[in-house]
Amino acid sequence: xxxxxxxxxxxxxxxxxxxxxxxxxxxxxxxxxxxxxxxxxxxxxxxxxxxxxxxxxxxxxxxxxxxxxxxxxxxxxxxxxxxxxxxxxxxxxxxxxxxxxxxxxxxxxxx
Amino acid sequence: xxxxxxxxxxxxxxxxxxxxxxxxxxxxxxxxxxxxxxxxxxxxxxxxxxxxxxxxxxxxxxxxxxxxxxxxxxxxxxxxxxxxxxxxxxxxxxxxxxxxxxxxxxxxxxxxxxxxxxxxxxxxxxxxxxxxxxxxxxx
Amino acid sequence: xxxxxxxxxxxxxxxxxxxxxxxxxxxxxxxxxxxxxxxxxxxxxxxxxxxxxxxxxxxxxxxxxxxxxxxxxxxxxxxxxxxxxxxxxxxxxxxxxxxxx
Numbered sequence: 017x018x019x020x021x022x023x024x025x026x027x028x029x030x031x032x033x034x035x036x037x038x039x040x041x042x043x044x045x046x047x048x049x050x051x052x053x054x055x056x057x058x059x060x061x062x063x064x065x066x067x068x069x070x071x072x073x074x075x076x077x078x079x080x081x082x083x084x085x086x087x088x089x090x091x092x093x094x095x096x097x098x099x100x101x102x103x104x105x106x107x108x109x110x111x112x113x114x115x116x117x118x119x120x121x122x123x124x125x126x127x
Numbered sequence: 128x129x130x131x132x133x134x135x136x137x138x139x140x141x142x143x144x145x146x147x148x149x150x151x152x153x154x155x156x157x158x159x160x161x162x163x164x165x166x167x168x169x170x171x172x173x174x175x176x177x178x179x180x181x182x183x184x185x186x187x188x189x190x191x192x193x194x195x196x197x198x199x200x201x202x203x204x205x206x207x208x209x210x211x212x213x214x215x216x217x218x219x220x221x222x223x224x225x226x227x228x229x230x231x232x233x234x235x236x237x238x239x240x241x242x243x244x245x246x247x248x249x250x251x252x253x254x255x256x257x258x259x260x261x262x263x264x265x266x
Numbered sequence: 267x268x269x270x271x272x273x274x275x276x277x278x279x280x281x282x283x284x285x286x287x288x289x290x291x292x293x294x295x296x297x298x299x300x301x302x303x304x305x306x307x308x309x310x311x312x313x314x315x316x317x318x319x320x321x322x323x324x325x326x327x328x329x330x331x332x333x334x335x336x337x338x339x340x341x342x343x344x345x346x347x348x349x350x351x352x353x354x355x356x357x358x359x360x361x362x363x364x365x366x367x
Contacts, residue, residue: 076197080205124161143367174288253288263268
């Protein structure tokens with residue numbers, strides 16, 4: 017099993033880079049995972065990552081991208097609740113990539 | 128996945144098993160969520176021990192299994208808001224609607240008004256509902 | 267028309283019971299695998315099946331019945347038998363198939 021080094025602590029990830037153990041997630045883990053994708057996390061990224069973590073906490077699933085987009089729109093406004101904005105932040109797919117940074121499993125229904 | 132176009136079919140998922148004793152309930156829920164991407168006309172029915180899936184207050188810490196009951200609350204986000212519970216099955220188990228989770232959905236056309244997703248149905252209503260479907264999937 | 271299939275013994279699960287409660291007039295019911303145990307005379311499900319057959323047809327998959335040592339003379343009267351081809355014919359003649367697992 018692969019792993020990433022988070023401040024000297026070994027954190028396991030699966031073959032697609034998602035954390036194996038959700039509660040091993042830290043903000044530093046998110047930074048390391050995003051650095052692997054050559055992405056620097058800004059406040060806008062954190063807004064989405066934190067939203068995903070709250071969604072998971074409440075519903076025990078990572079939302080599908082359609083659901084995420086709608087929910088972000090409702091919570092953070094229409095200028096953020098659209099694919100263009102979210103794909104600009106997370107070029108590999110807002111649900112897939114942001115969930116990985118958030119330490120969540122890949123959204124149900126994503127292939 | 129597929130958006131717009133295509134033919135919309137009526138899908139009914141029939142759930143008849145309790146949540147933790149077998150994998151059926153969780154599998155059904157996953158198929159429902161995955162299937163939601165195809166934007167079909169989806170309904171869920173809970174019959175026999177299936178009604179236990181919607182029981183309030185599930186706490187699985189003690190059995191070391193994931194409590195997936197909160198996920199039913201997300202169904203509204205996935206535009207799944209037709210959830211039918213068999214009245215007879217509920218009554219036979221000494222339960223009422225109040226014992227079940229309060230599942231809701233938000234109506235975008237009415238300023239996100241929260242509306243209940245669960246309807247209690249009798250045998251005749253359930254039989255009629257099944258007969259309207261293009262596809263019935265059993266779990 | 268709906269084809270309802272039941273593959274569990276009625277003594278093990280209530281699939282047959284719930285199926286017969288929710289079956290509509292003109293539908294077909296096919297018992298196969300352990301479901302065929304419900305088709306024998308003298309069980310506590312006989313009345314339920316006989317009553318259901320006033321509005322719908324009940325079939326069993328004969329190979330499953332025979333495999334379990336049951337003879338057709340012990341079938342509840344009115345129940346018809348089909349082979350695998352007959353099973354397929356029932357499916358193709360139906361608008362939908364609903365399995366009672």
